Amino acid sequence: MMAEYNETELLICIAARQMADNTTAFIGTGIPMLAAALAKKMHAPNLVPVFEFGGIGASLEKLPLGVGDSRTFHKAVAATGICDMMETAARGFIEYGFLGGAQIDMYGNLNTTIIGEKYWPPKVRLPGSGGANEVGSFCWKTIVIMRQHDKKRFVKKLDFLTTPGYLTGPGAREKAGLPPNTGPYRVVSNLGLMGFEEKTKRMILLATNPGITVQQVLDNTDFAMLVADKVVENEPPSEEELRILRTEVDPDRLYI
Amino acid sequence: MNVLESGVSELFVKPDIWNFRDWVHKNKHQAMTEKLMTEQEAVAKFVADGDSLGTELYGTVRAPMSLTREIIRQGKKHLKVAGQGITEIDFLLAADLVDTLDITYVAWEVYGISNILRRAVESGRVKTADWSNGAMAWRFKAAAMGVPFIPVLSMLGTDTFRYSAAKIVECPFTGQKVCLLPALFLDVGLIHVHRADKYGNCQIEGISGFAHELARASKKLIVSAEEIIDTEEIRKYPEHTIIPYYLVDAVVHAPFGSHPGEMCYRYWRDEEHLKNFLEDSKDPAKTKAYLDKYIYGVKNHEEYIKLIGMDRLKKLQAMIGGR
Numbered sequence: 001m002m003a004e005y006n007e008t009e010l011l012i013c014i015a016a017r018q019m020a021d022n023t024t025a026f027i028g029t030g031i032p033m034l035a036a037a038l039a040k041k042m043h044a045p046n047l048v049p050v051f052e053f054g055g056i057g058a059s060l061e062k063l064p065l066g067v068g069d070s071r072t073f074h075k076a077v078a079a080t081g082i083c084d085m086m087e088t089a090a091r092g093f094i095e096y097g098f099l100g101g102a103q104i105d106m107y108g109n110l111n112t113t114i115i116g117e118k119y120w121p122p123k124v125r126l127p128g129s130g131g132a133n134e135v136g137s138f139c140w141k142t143i144v145i146m147r148q149h150d151k152k153r154f155v156k157k158l159d160f161l162t163t164p165g166y167l168t169g170p171g172a173r174e175k176a177g178l179p180p181n182t183g184p185y186r187v188v189s190n191l192g193l194m195g196f197e198e199k200t201k202r203m204i205l206l207a208t209n210p211g212i213t214v215q216q217v218l219d220n221t222d223f224a225m226l227v228a229d230k231v232v233e234n235e236p237p238s239e240e241e242l243r244i245l246r247t248e249v250d251p252d253r254l255y256i
Numbered sequence: 257m258n259v260l261e262s263g264v265s266e267l268f269v270k271p272d273i274w275n276f277r278d279w280v281h282k283n284k285h286q287a288m289t290e291k292l293m294t295e296q297e298a299v300a301k302f303v304a305d306g307d308s309l310g311t312e313l314y315g316t317v318r319a320p321m322s323l324t325r326e327i328i329r330q331g332k333k334h335l336k337v338a339g340q341g342i343t344e345i346d347f348l349l350a351a352d353l354v355d356t357l358d359i360t361y362v363a364w365e366v367y368g369i370s371n372i373l374r375r376a377v378e379s380g381r382v383k384t385a386d387w388s389n390g391a392m393a394w395r396f397k398a399a400a401m402g403v404p405f406i407p408v409l410s411m412l413g414t415d416t417f418r419y420s421a422a423k424i425v426e427c428p429f430t431g432q433k434v435c436l437l438p439a440l441f442l443d444v445g446l447i448h449v450h451r452a453d454k455y456g457n458c459q460i461e462g463i464s465g466f467a468h469e470l471a472r473a474s475k476k477l478i479v480s481a482e483e484i485i486d487t488e489e490i491r492k493y494p495e496h497t498i499i500p501y502y503l504v505d506a507v508v509h510a511p512f513g514s515h516p517g518e519m520c521y522r523y524w525r526d527e528e529h530l531k532n533f534l535e536d537s538k539d540p541a542k543t544k545a546y547l548d549k550y551i552y553g554v555k556n557h558e559e560y561i562k563l564i565g566m567d568r569l570k571k572l573q574a575m576i577g578g579r
Contacts, residue, residue, distance in 0.1 A: 054463030068317040070520035081464040086390035121380035130361030133388035176413030177433030
């Protein structure tokens with residue numbers, strides 16, 4: 001019998017599976033922290049989590065509650081500062097960047113700043129960029145985690161472009177002065193797993209989550225989502241993943 | 257150099273390096289002088305209405321909370337506040353002391369967005385300019401370097417750039433686009449550290465965030481410390497001194513000075529207190545009641561510690577765990 005799980009648990013498992021062993025990953029606040037902790041306890045024990053305020057290679061035995069708290073450098077190999085971390089990404093060293101957002105468009109651009117048409121005073125003020133802009137600008141492959149896949153969040157036009165994806169399409173990042181061959185790589189949502197088509201840099205559906213149809217993904221996306229020739233179905237969380245997630249990663253159930 | 261694009265927001269102040277040099281020369285003592293004082297003395301002496309102000313690290317992590325509470329008690333107003341944070345920025349905004357924010361991130365991470373920030377900015381009470389975390393740290397770094405700007409490759413192509421006060425130019429060496437960040441010289445910097453001596457030599461454990469940069473970008477720097485130690489101790493481990501005495505104007509002894517946030521290797525964050533405040537922050541009247549109880553209702557940090565209670569603080573110490 002398949003284990004029961006909720007959407008957030010599934011999301012964390014799928015995000016964790018995107019993290020490769022023996023690589024560096026710039027970890028943003030929230031779900032990416034859980035995914036990194038799970039990945040380290042599953043298939044990627046040598047994953048090196050990088051946190052913007054200076055933690056490098058923490059054990060992640062306990063779940064950080066913020067990107068600067070002491071758990072982000074517990075048993076780490078180094079505890080430096082924000083300039084060093086951002087500069088390490090700027091020099092081209094950090095492989096993956098993990099981010100979340102309130103809105104995403106078809107080029108993987110992200111909004112975490114305001115909702116509404118006017119910058120100031122805004123209809124809704126969100127937190128702001130934080131370190132996301134640097135993560136999205138400098139990491140080779142950015143993976144975005146979106147907890148809720150719907151038309152308000154997967155939008156045609158962002159209310160505010162906080163963090164660069166492929167901007168307006170092929171060549172736009174380079175034209176803006178961003179490093180070549182960088183940009184969004186995957187989007188993990190509660191409905192499926194998306195990538196970006198090589199030629200057009202547009203978001204493309206690669207896999208649906210268990211029980212979700214391709215049509216459901218398209219119906220919940222405001223822009224025209226591309227669909228891969230062969231859309232596969234993501235594996236549900238295994239019993240082992242769920243056990244580790246519930247008993248070791250987030251025993252206090254802050255997220256799950 | 258050709259300016260290709262300019263962010264639309266205003267700077268707190270033009271990055272005037274000559275002015276800063278003069279300030280440093282006239283005001284920073286070259287001799288080691290004693291600077292120990294209380295929060296009340298430090299804030300009264302070194303924080304003025306209308307000052308630009310930066311804090312380090314942030315809200316729940318090694319934050320200068322006792323100094324922030326004292327600024328609120330003394331009602332220093334029309335502040336221009338730089339950077340990111342949680343509780344410290346929420347407190348200042350809730351007390352209605354802020355006119356302008358150079359914002360990178362104000363929110364509760366795990367627990368979501370800031371209700372207080374929303375009310376302050378959406379009502380039009382507080383003006384904002386947006387920056388990224390890297391950009392703010394690099395702006396302090398530029399100030400620390402004694403240069404008027406620093407070229408970086410972040411914020412390019414985004415609205416974060418557009419609503420900042422940065423500029424994009426063509427690199428005179430390569431022709432590529434670079435973003436120039438204006439140095440941010442602060443009137444006042446507040447930093448909470450693990451150990452300091454009476455002269456202001458400071459040592460921090462764990463990550464250093466942007467303490468190095470902010471300390472060097474501040475005209476007036478107030479440091480609070482968990483522990484005041486002998487200078488002999490500092491001299492045994494000089495490589496751990498991230499802020500030497502000559503950057504510091506006031507040293508305040510503030511055990512549990514980061515409460516309700518954490519202090520690495522000393523005490524863990526006060527989850528219950530933070531959650532209660534977050535709940536209170538949803539309602540303006542309850543927010544005010546919180547400020548009344550924990551800030552206006554106590555005379556100083558000592559009384560605050562009594563109000564929180566040593567039993568509770570000892571539990572937080574036990575929760576931090578080892579290295």
